[in-house]
């Protein structure tokens with residue numbers, strides 16, 4: 001089931017050092033890269049169908065095309081290594097086991113969009129992984145793989161690692177850029193049409209770590225090779241992180257389209273201690289929960305999960321057994337969302353706290369039928385009236401908990 | 415009189431970073447980090463100093479510093495235990511670990527022990543859900559936590575590591 005395009009070197013000892021990385025194929029795509037024009041590189045990525053691994057699944061090539069053609073300003077590539085979505089722990093595997101793969105991907109992608117400086121915005125807690133990456137970057141500079149003339153080619157690139165400071169919302173790309181500009185991590189209003197992102201008014205692309213780490217394979221092997229894996233709409237592979245009540249939690253690289261059941265019962269060894277499955281959150285905590293009886297036909301790709309009323313998100317799956325109390329799970333997540341709301345929009349700032357308080361009341365056995373309804377009303381308030389998609393996602397997940405596990409909530413109500 | 419200034423090493427780091435961004439306002443988070451590593455926390459003096467360096471108001475610095483949970487605007491203990499409380503860790507028994515820690519240290523989450531040795535914080539998902547439960551001890555991750563592991567660690571820290 002497992003296919004190792006991105007995770008190929010994860011098990012090789014010391015593949016995070018330049019020498020071992022090079023022995024195992026790292027930076028091999030660069031000769032081909034520099035024989036292509038930037039436009040050809042973008043086309044290759046476009047044709048591969050590569051989709052963003054940060055949660056949204058946007059087409060990477062299309063996004064790169066948003067950099068204006070006649071642009072005279074500097075262009076920037078920003079790598080999103082904020083990895084804060086509960087249930088998600090995949091990008092750190094790349095940073096830990098194969099940081100040179102990320103650097104190689106950054107070179108390919110920067111070249112394609114015409115950037116000469118790339119920033120890696122990494123969550124403040126990831127000190128170990130930041131040091132790993134910085135060490136790899138230093139090695140690359142010493143070997144002439146970064147800097148003025150990359151491997152003797154007429155192309156210059158700098159990489160700077162930027163440390164976040166503990167704010168989940170800074171994973172949202174515009175909040176991330178605000179933070180990189182030295183401000184509070186407040187998401188920006190979305191423009192009407194399609195535009196690139198902007199860093200100090202300069203056109204910028206923001207991509208997830210894993211997205212960028214997927215690029216070297218596409219450059220060296222060609223888009224056709226990438227499309228051999230996955231489905232028509234979701235080509236290629238993704239690093240799925242499985243946590244919670246399974247026998248073998250961990251990160252597995254899988255082609256899109258594999259059966260969710262097989263992943264849980266075969267690859268991950270089934271539910272821990274022989275218990276029964278109750279529910280799964282399939283793509284990080286911000287996607288709708290699925291009941292055990294809903295997963296029968298689900299395959300791990302954007303289309304299938306959408307059709308089943310949830311989303312693939314970050315591929316971070318949280319598995320829960322029959323002993324879990326769903327109202328408690330929902331309370332746990334609302335504490336998270338209340339804490340992490342950036343506070344710009346009143347419905348989000350107040351609504352998340354309000355729902356959290358009602359849930360506390362319900363769990364204390366003091367909730368009434370009206371309280372259940374009040375949460376649903378609060379969801380209407382959260383949806384569609386805010387600057388970023390944080391609040392609507394929270395509304396959708398709340399509705400999924402309340403509706404799919406109604407009896408469990410009702411059993412707690414007076 | 416402002417009593418804070420960057421030490422030599424941080425001063426050099428600051429100057430090197432100036433060349434790496436289109437605008438020096440990007441040095442806000444790096445500067446706050448340098449101040450925190452230098453002193454253990456970020457004082458008002460440090461914020462005023464940073465404001466001068468970045469040519470902005472002290473209020474701008476405070477507004478940013480107070481937004482991010484990892485910046486300590488008050489002194490904290492020598493050992494900062496940051497236990498993850500989010501879903502995957504909760505499923506793996508984080509609550510029990512929290513109670514155990516509170517009992518052993520005699521403090522609640524959010525507090526610092528009287529001897530100034532330990533601060534206990536509950537934090538949101540650390541990105542270690544597959545190796546939960548998990549916590550950070552200062553900048554280090556400790557994963558697949560158990561009561562036994564915690565006890566051994568506390569023992570070591572109490573005897574001054």
Ligand SMILES: Cc1cc2nc3c(=O)[nH]c(=O)nc-3n(C[C@H](O)[C@H](O)[C@H](O)COP(=O)(O)O)c2cc1C
Nearest residue numbers: 052053054056080082083084171172173207208211
């Ligand atoms: C609240 C919120 C949090 C997010 N957190 C992350 C994150 O931690 N890492 C990430 O790569 N993308 C995150 N995203 C998605 C980013 O906004 C953005 O879409 C992504 O980084 C783009 O890269 P990709 O197209 O390569 O996936 C988040 C989005 C939202 C709304």
Ligand code: SF4
Nearest residue numbers: 342344345348386388
């Ligand atoms: S929806 Fe919430 S997180 Fe997003 S900008 Fe508004 S307050 Fe901030």
Ligand code: FES
Nearest residue numbers: 498503540542543
């Ligand atoms: S929930 Fe604790 S590390 Fe993710």
